[in-house]
Amino acid sequence: MESKIMQEIAKRIDLGEKVALVTLISVNGSSPGKSGNIMGVFFDKTTLGTIGGGNLEFQVINSALEAMKIGENREFEFSLKADGKLDMICGGKVKGYIKVFQRRKxxxxxxxxxxxxxxxxxxxxxxxxxxxxxxxxxxxxxxxxxxxxxxxxxxxxxxxxxxxxxxxxxxxxxxxxxxxxxxxxxxxxxxxxxxxxxxxxxxxxxxxxxxxxxxxxxxxxxxxxxxxxxxxxxxxxxxxxxxxxxxxxxxxxxxxxxxxxxxxxxxxx
Incomplete structure (x- = not known):
């Protein structure tokens, strides 16, 4: 799946589109995603791959779309506890990185x-x-x-x-x-x-x-x-x-x- 994601990202970049690559770089405790999971997020709001689904993925996709609009990479960190921002009950903590690939001029x-x-x-x-x-x-x-x-x-x-x-x-x-x-x-x-x-x-x-x-x-x-x-x-x-x-x-x-x-x-x- 990873090769498929990277191939699609390369294809979109060659077509002149903005693309974001989301990577989970750290997972502590219970989480729907694992460290190293990647996901491609495209400017037309489609995605390829997953970092675990649920509200975590929903929030990260929105963050990736915002990052593409302004053209800046960004980090993210979420607590997956019930009292956290995502209102999830997994109990873990995740950190990740959103790499924005600018469209070719x-x-x-x-x-x-x-x-x-x-x-x-x-x-x-x-x-x-x-x-x-x-x-x-x-x-x-x-x-x-x-x-x-x-x-x-x-x-x-x-x-x-x-x-x-x-x-x-x-x-x-x-x-x-x-x-x-x-x-x-x-x-x-x-x-x-x-x-x-x-x-x-x-x-x-x-x-x-x-x-x-x-x-x-x-x-x-x-x-x-x-x-x-x-x-x-x-x-x-x-x-x-x-x-x-x-x-x-x-x-x-x-x-x-x-x-x-x-x-x-x-x-x-």
Whole structure:
């Protein structure tokens, strides 16, 4: 059973889900669970395995779900006496640990051209879950993106409209043209995502935003978009532009300053 639990946890992590592993590390006295018992708790509230059942397991599952929400590991300790918090009569005491496995950060690239390819390479280097979306079949192939986790072909706006975005999602809009970028942005602006960026000149961005506001989109939601995209570090070469975009994503992901490290760390000679 333990191997089955660990395999399911690994599978869920690869799919980009949050997962918690519960382990009983100490059992003193009578208890429905034994030291070393493990249980997988998943963000959809399903579980695999058991640490003994009853109110103990119910409370620990809720604690694991809370731990996943805030992204922190935690310990737990319960008395199983009648006058304890769990109102159980086993008479023992248990201690355990909840290990939270954070979901992999997901890089969603709308556009499989040269820039999309360079972004994909950087995303895989950073061990991100990568999704490539394009409306051209030849640009979303396994030959072009051999390690992509998802390859989606079709109308980019429609795909993104139905694609789940959350606080682990980093979306980069770099389609083959202005209309594709605008369609992708229309489908995602205002939705919950850690980062949404769109390529384009300042003039193009202003024009796109004004048109989308006329269509009813909120100005403040549009101003949250990272566009023009990336940090100002490239010469204009696609690979360097991609690096500037990933640098901006890391700045957002890690809540960094974007400053030179020599400005952050004082050197005393």
């Amino acid at each position: 997901k890089l969603i690239i709308a556009g499989g051209g040269h820039l999309g390819l360079d972004l994909y390479k950087l995303g895989k280097y950073l061990k991100m879950y990568t999704v490539i979306i394009d409306d051209r079949e030849e640009y979303v192939t396994e030959n072009r993106f051999p390690q992509a986790d998802e390859l989606l072909c079709g109308d980019i706006g429609e795909i993104l409209e139905n694609y789940p975005l959350d606080d682990s999602s980093y979306l980069v809009i770099v389609t083959r043209g202005h209309l594709g970028d605008k369609s992708a942005l229309r489908s995602t602006v205002g939705r919950k995502a850690a980062y949404i960026g769109m390529i384009g000149s300042r003039k193009k961005v202003v024009e796109s935003y004004r048109n989308l506001i006329k269509e009813g989109l909120e100005k403040n939601d549009l101003l949250d978009i990272y566009s023009p995209i990336g940090l100002d570090i490239s010469s204009g070469d696609p690979a360097e532009i991609a690096l500037g975009i990933m640098a901006e994503i890391l700045k957002v992901k890690n809540n960094g300053t974007g400053k030179h490290m020599k400005e952050v760390k004082t050197i005393n000679l």
